[in-house]
Amino acid sequence: MARITFQKLEDHSPLFWGMLGLHAVVIAIGLGAFFYMEHHGHIVTGMNNAIVWGTPHVFAVFLIVAASGALNVASISSVFNNLAYKPFARLSGILAISLLVGGLMVLVLDLGRPERLTVAMTTYNFKSIFAWNIYLYTGFLVIVAAYLFTMMDRSMAKSGKATKFMGWFAFAWRLALTTGTGSIFGFLVAREAYDSAIMAPLFIAASFLYGLAFTVLVLLTMCRETRQQLMSEEVVSKFLNLIIIFALAVLYFTTVKHLTALYASEHHGVEAFILRDGGIYTQLFWLGHVLVGNVLPIVIAAFLSGKGKLFTGRQGLAIASVLAILGGLSFIYVTIIGGQAYPLELLPGMKVESSFLDGQIASYVPSVPEVLLGLAGISIAMLATGIALKVLPFLPHGVEAEG
């Protein structure tokens, strides 16, 4: 097998500088939105005492889930010894780090008292999954950095033993991280939409899909930037297959979660809300999560991409990935915000009302500062990736593209 060589980004196109500039601007605006929210308090956002986690958390959780999934390509090559993916292992690692950093930034900047981050990092209640997550997230950054080192350092890469060990370690850690993120919701007995062990595997399946989507989109953009074919036809069709498998897994866990809940009449209220009566949440669930996020990517990847089909392999990959990401945001939105909108069951069997909006579906409208902060998280991830690709050889060398 030919030796894989890697390259730094050089000879930048206007596209590259344009994208970096765009991300920098979005980040600056996002930071401005953060200062505005921090100074005036959360009264300027759409969040309230019923919907306590809003759009920033949607973006943050989405980025964190995608980050753990982005490591997948590297894991397949190191852990499952599938050499076809080896050229992309480094990119997969650096993307995992940047996506996680982007997600964490948004999460931290939305805190009620972000200046107490040092308190959060030194004072722990270890019964809280949040406290564990702080260790899981920071540990992930360190472990993936070490993993990248074993891949990029010449002597270590040669023997391959260190890479294998770190690959396994990173894979195990990443599963723990995604489980921890899903358990943030799964551990909540109070909320009917969450209290379920299946949140963890559902999030793991989702992470595979969203992580791959980001990896593919970055690769395709870099193909344009380097004017090379970074992915061979074989790899393109492998990625298409992976999208199909991951999307099917997400659909499977989603189905199991809701079917199980529907079986118990206790949960009929919340299930009717999410699946039928929830207005925007129902629409985002069926159209956003199920259709756009999973069914369409499966259809495109399985039937509409490749030689002689409607789309070329790469086109199909790009469209399916974008749709998967949109679906991912919908899924997290329905999970986090829809789950909070449904009222708590205080007196089972009774209808309740109060001045604190008990018994009512809580209303939430994303505010501009929240959305700007969330978008800044994505831009932080992309800007960090862009700079990293320029500074160190993460990208594989490809074949010169024709034309």
Next chain:
Amino acid sequence: MQMTRQWTTLAIAVAVLACLVAGVVTGSALAGPPQPAKGKGEKCVAPTDWMRRYHMQALKHQRDETVHEGIRTPRFSLKHCFECHQVNGADGKPVSVADPKHFCRTCHDYAAVRIDCFDCHASRPGEPTKTGQAMDNPHAAASADVATLNRYLEGAKR
């Protein structure tokens, strides 16, 4: 070439010096160290030098004891500080931390150390809690409560 470099170095040195001088001249150092208003009573709960240095450690230790264990000794209680260290404004009433004359601000503004205690804590003494008021003024709610008592005793017979 060397001449240009020498001139550049000189220019930078002069600029830095000018900034430093401007800072000193306009800064509050020239106004002298802060003079916080004298508190009531003859002395504070601890020596002044000790308080200047360690008041935050004392407050933090106290706050952990008070919040988590309910220990409410007044010595290092923040609320208690203002019993003596209140500064009155033009209207004769104690000023809040929004006013630069506030006791804490006199030193903290000078040292440019931001205090966020008063995001949550009241910065001037207030009325005692209602329980205290009742104890202080036992005749306050007498007549209303006799009627209440009768109604309660009536109800308790059921």
Next chain:
Amino acid sequence: MSMKFEFPEPSREGAVCGNNFAAGAPGDECATASALPASPPADLATPADPVEVGRRWFLKAATVFTTTVLAPGVTLMAFGEVDGANAKPADQPVSSARRWGLLIDAGKCQDGCSACVTACQVENGIAAPTHPATDSQWIRILKATDPENGSTFQMPIMCQHCAEPPCVDVCPTGASFRRADGIVLVDRHICIGCRYCMMACPYKARSFVHEPLHDQKPYAPRGKGCVESCTMCVHRVDAGGMPACVEACAKTGNGAMIFGDLNDKTSEIAKRVATYRTTRVRADLGTDPGVYYQNI
């Protein structure tokens, strides 16, 4: 100069204001801006342990209180122990020997009455809600309707001060905690405002402060960016009093709320909980709330 950080000896002479401040005792000479006596008051002039002096004063005040105004004392004592002797000494930590709790009889809660809510707002410096979605509400009146037959009742609901609080489990920094005597509180010094406890609470007991606050009560600090909930008027309880809501309910004559020590078998609340059929909200969740209800 190098100073080791250790607490200096309490100064025994000349400290005027420290002497009678035990456990929130009022009537401090320092409380207002009026002129102070040049020397300490005669009965406090002998240097003594400030806490002991405070305790003596407290017992004096309590005796005056109970002998001159018996009726309110009996009323208030029926709804919750209030007398100076019950105050926890200021320098003692709370212990799990006590478990503070509430007993609320929804049958006695009159339709349309919200005295407890108003009292809580006044006591803790909370503005009456003008924006119910974002304003803090530590206690609220819950109106319940049975969909089968349309019958209704109302009851106040607040932090249930659980023995197994989900909010304490999920707090990453440990700011949400349960005091040894059963009161669940937020340590706002280490609260980072993540709102996870608000997600976790089954009773919707917690509020987040969405905007900067001013003019807080000195005994009820609260501020922007932290989460808060009913403290069971811990500042009153430690002084031997009862929560403001219970007191206000007693004053209306409805007497729907009782406060006391659930661990003390001789207390009114413990006797009633042992005698009458009581229930707790969402008892199925296993949170072991400290607030009991009758007739819900």
